[in-house]
Amino acid sequence: MPEEGPRHEAREHALALLYEAEMKQSPLPDVMAALAVTPDPYTVTLVAAVADDAARIDDLVSSAAVGWELDRMPVVDRTILRLATGELLADPGVPVAVVIDEAVELAKQYSTEQSGKFVNGVLSTIAAQVRPSAP
Numbered sequence: 001m002p003e004e005g006p007r008h009e010a011r012e013h014a015l016a017l018l019y020e021a022e023m024k025q026s027p028l029p030d031v032m033a034a035l036a037v038t039p040d041p042y043t044v045t046l047v048a049a050v051a052d053d054a055a056r057i058d059d060l061v062s063s064a065a066v067g068w069e070l071d072r073m074p075v076v077d078r079t080i081l082r083l084a085t086g087e088l089l090a091d092p093g094v095p096v097a098v099v100i101d102e103a104v105e106l107a108k109q110y111s112t113e114q115s116g117k118f119v120n121g122v123l124s125t126i127a128a129q130v131r132p133s134a135p
Contacts, residue, residue, distance in 0.1 A: 010042035049090035064125035
């Protein structure tokens with residue numbers, strides 16, 4: 001069951017900002033600087049996590065998404081995977097199950113039902129690598 005409330009909204013907002021940067025092919029700092037209102041702190045944390053560790057995140061996603069080239073994935077799915085991987089790396093206080101559940105729900109809401117299964121599988125593989133001691 002996904003979270004409701006501020007963290008869920010922060011993830012949705014971070015997804016929208018990451019998606020915007022991808023579609024406009026703009027650097028994330030430029031997208032953030034263009035905002036009229038500064039996003040809540042957790043949104044900023046999530047976006048910064050993806051921006052600061054983009055190469056590692058893309059390597060993790062690429063190696064976990066067996067049979068899928070990163071640039072061939074649907075943009076929404078790729079963005080959700082980057083967001084969740086960034087959260088796994090940057091915020092060890094958030095349980096793995098919460099990160100994965102939230103990502104799966106975002107995929108179901110903004111992409112397809114099959115995307116939820118895909119995101120779940122890829123993130124489970126990544127979580128086992130970056131948080132091997134987590135339940």
